[in-house]
Amino acid sequence: MENRKYDFDSVIDRRGTSSVMFDMCQEMFGRDDVLPLWVADMGFAVCPEITQALAERVTQHPIYGYSVPLEGYWQSIIDWQRERNGLEFSQDEACFIGGIVNGFGLALNHFTRPGDKVIIQEPVYHPFRMLITGNNRMVVNNALKRTDDGFYEMDLEGLERIMEQERPRMMVLCNPHNPIGIAWPAEVQREVAALARKYDVVVFSDEIHGDLTLKGHHHTSFLTVSDDARAVGVVMGAPSKTFNIAGIVSSWCVVKNPELRKPFFNWLTTNGQSAPNFLSMTATRAAYRHGGEWLTQCLEYIEDNIDMVVDYCREHIPGITAIKPQASFLVWLDCTGLGLEHDALIDLFVNKARIGLNDGAMFGKGGSGFMRLNVAVPRSVLRQGMEQLAAAVAALK
Ligand SMILES: Cc1ncc(COP(=O)(O)O)c(C=O)c1O
Numbered sequence: 319m320e321n322r323k324y325d326f327d328s329v330i331d332r333r334g335t336s337s338v339m340f341d342m343c344q345e346m347f348g349r350d351d352v353l354p355l356w357v358a359d360m361g362f363a364v365c366p367e368i369t370q371a372l373a374e375r376v377t378q379h380p381i382y383g384y385s386v387p388l389e390g391y392w393q394s395i396i397d398w399q400r401e402r403n404g405l406e407f408s409q410d411e412a413c414f415i416g417g418i419v420n421g422f423g424l425a426l427n428h429f430t431r432p433g434d435k436v437i438i439q440e441p442v443y444h445p446f447r448m449l450i451t452g453n454n455r456m457v458v459n460n461a462l463k464r465t466d467d468g469f470y471e472m473d474l475e476g477l478e479r480i481m482e483q484e485r486p487r488m489m490v491l492c493n494p495h496n497p498i499g500i501a502w503p504a505e506v507q508r509e510v511a512a513l514a515r516k517y518d519v520v521v522f523s524d525e526i527h528g529d530l531t532l533k534g535h536h537h538t539s540f541l542t543v544s545d546d547a548r549a550v551g552v553v554m555g556a557p558s559k560t561f562n563i564a565g566i567v568s569s570w571c572v573v574k575n576p577e578l579r580k581p582f583f584n585w586l587t588t589n590g591q592s593a594p595n596f597l598s599m600t601a602t603r604a605a606y607r608h609g610g611e612w613l614t615q616c617l618e619y620i621e622d623n624i625d626m627v628v629d630y631c632r633e634h635i636p637g638i639t640a641i642k643p644q645a646s647f648l649v650w651l652d653c654t655g656l657g658l659e660h661d662a663l664i665d666l667f668v669n670k671a672r673i674g675l676n677d678g679a680m681f682g683k684g685g686s687g688f689m690r691l692n693v694a695v696p697r698s699v700l701r702q703g704m705e706q707l708a709a710a711v712a713a714l715k
Pocket of ligand 1: 358416417418419420443492496524526527556564569642
């Protein structure tokens with residue numbers, strides 16, 4: 319796009335910046351010389367207004383003491399969600415959360431007891447399983463179903479069976495769903511909500527990828543779908559994926575039902591969990607106030623990258639199909655056509671192609687034979703990665 323205002327093409331060297339993506343390759347892949355295309359943050363400079371706001375705060379006020387909520391901080395979150403996603407809430411219905419994984423752990427500990435069952439839908443973002451088992455709760459998996467056209471859908475019959483027979487206390491709705499990038503339709507979420515209400519299940523809707531829907535799709539917040547959803551829903555979202563500020567740690571939680579909200583928010587406050595720090599408030603307010611155009615252009619760039627990967631696989635990499643996401647910058651690569659065992663597939667990517675992706679198996683049942691590719695990188699980097707992969711696949715013969 320010639321008249322793009324923001325630069326997504328420049329390659330920024332992130333090594334040595336305590337970046338998980340770059341500085342953990344040895345630990346993750348057993349070697350340091352892979353092109354990293356894994357962890358879900360972006361290789362793009364953030365929107366300049368965020369940098370400017372942080373720089374001003376840090377340099378012009380050299381006292382970093384205890385903070386109260388920054389003027390306009392909550393309003394920026396409320397306005398963004400209303401305008402972008404049609405999610406309306408008041409400040410009383412929301413609280414700060416220091417990261418969504420942390421927030422899920424807190425919700426899990428508050429709403430369930432050891433031994434309780436919690437539903438996830440694999441393949442799904444792996445920390446859900448880790449937190450559930452790590453907190454001595456039990457995972458019940460309502461696996462996603464593959465559709466005839468190669469995409470995925472929710473198994474609503476399976477969900478009802480599980481709710482009726484297993485009596486879980488909580489369900490995780492990854493909304494949009496990572497990996498795969500499913501933007502769950504309102505009618506599916508409405509069914510989930512009705513079932514959850516019937517069987518008394520709290521629904522934790524993780525909407526961290528909600529601002530990243532691609533052309534032809536839109537994000538439906540769980541809290542917008544029905545009264546049932548508002549009765550059972552605990553929603554968490556963040557500007558972190560949207561604006562590439564995950565390292566700053568800023569998220570929010572909205573609960574509509576006061577019977578769920580009041581005890582939960584009181585418990586968070588009692589435990590010192592609900593106060594944002596001044597840097598996260600500064601970055602969040604700048605992002606939500608000024609980042610709209612940056613995000614629009616970023617998503618266009620990402621969508622072009624996704625199309626490039628889909629076409630490249632189709633034309634040059636027999637055996638690998640890139641499944642186009644409806645949301646987010648993560649592409650689910652179906653590598654089953656290569657006919658490789660799990661270890662051989664990992665060896666192909668890491669040791670032969672020298673590219674570092676997430677092993678699909680880490681996302682649980684249904685993930686083996688797949689890899690998750692992060693395309694939120696400059697196009698030249700992505701192209702290089704695809705070329706290395708194509709050469710490695712060609713050399714298999
Ligand atoms: C679905 C989902 N939830 C949560 C997170 C992490 O959120 P946080 O960094 O706020 O803990 C990620 C990061 O990839 C994610 O994909």
